[in-house]
Amino acid sequence: MPITILLVDDQELMRMGLRMIIDAHPDLKVISEAGNGREAVDEVRRSCPDIVLMDVRMPVLDGIAATKQIVKSHCDTRVLVMTTFDLDEHVLGALQAGASGFLLKDTPPEDLVSAIRVVAAGDAVVSPKITRRLLDRFLAGEQxxxxxxxxxxxxxxxxxxxxxxxxxxxxxxxxxxxxxxxxxxxxxxxxxxxxxxxxxxxxxxxxxxxxxxxxxxxx
Structure with a gap:
């Protein structure tokens, strides 16, 4: 069975591009899309996809809040956060909310596909460059x-x-x-x-x- 994916982004053009990349691979299948976090949470409850590709900044409900709710749901859905900036302060919040990793929106298509497969297999995507910089920046002041x-x-x-x-x-x-x-x-x-x-x-x-x-x- 293919890995099922929910695309969550408030930009329709972004979702279209992701769908084209993902659906080109027979072991991956986009089963639905959502334009905000609330729609994403509702769709996960309905269809329990394997993976959610989650934007961070969206109307109605942002990606962090949506990730928290999805991780706490009864579905074994895993969340991959996508962001435009490698130092987006919201990404650390998403990781702490239970996301299984994050990608930049300019990630090469082959790396995106690889990340989906890795996370679906139960592992996580940890980028040395981005993860380290995020943690250095936002945990430096913690005791x-x-x-x-x-x-x-x-x-x-x-x-x-x-x-x-x-x-x-x-x-x-x-x-x-x-x-x-x-x-x-x-x-x-x-x-x-x-x-x-x-x-x-x-x-x-x-x-x-x-x-x-x-x-x-x-x-």
Whole structure:
């Protein structure tokens, strides 16, 4: 069965372009569109798509608020946020709301398609360039908790190393090269890290690491 996708953007021309790119691939299928966050939430309840490509700035209900509601719904729908600017302050809010990653609207078509497949497979899209800059900018002023969260104490030394590299935006292959491990072994470590932290994907693990002082902005 193809991966089902809901397109959410207040610009019809943008939705048309995305649909043309996505529908060119037999394993992907756009099943519906929405022009604002409220319509997106209602459509997810109706059709439970695998993926929502979510714009941030929209009328009626913005992408952050819509993402929160979709993530809390009973559907196993995952959200990919799309933004025009790589330092859009709203994107961090979307990640904290439960989005599985974000893309710039000028992302090359092949990267867009790849990101959809990655997220649909249960992973997340973490861009080293954009994610790091966002977290550096918006978490720089936050205080580190005085006590280490219990979840971090559950990690082995190796798992903490893996989490730090995930937070730096490295892929499993790059982490394996850095730690001299196979990609399969890294994938196992990442899975254990996500389970122990109680987060569902790499993006949420990155936010957790920064918020709890394991990785500091600019480090």
């Amino acid at each position: 580190v908790p005085s006590e280490e969260p219990q979840q971090l104490s559950l990690l082995t030394e190796r798992e903490r190393e893996v989490l730090e590299l995930v937070a730096a935006g490295l892929s499993n292959l790059e982490i394996g090269s850095t730690l001299h491990l196979s990609e399969a072994t890294v994938k196992t470590h990442v899975g254990r890290v996500l389970s122990k932290l109680g987060v569902r994907d790499r993006v949420q693990a990155v936010v957790f690491a920064y918020e709890n002082g394991l990785v500091r902005p600019g480090s």
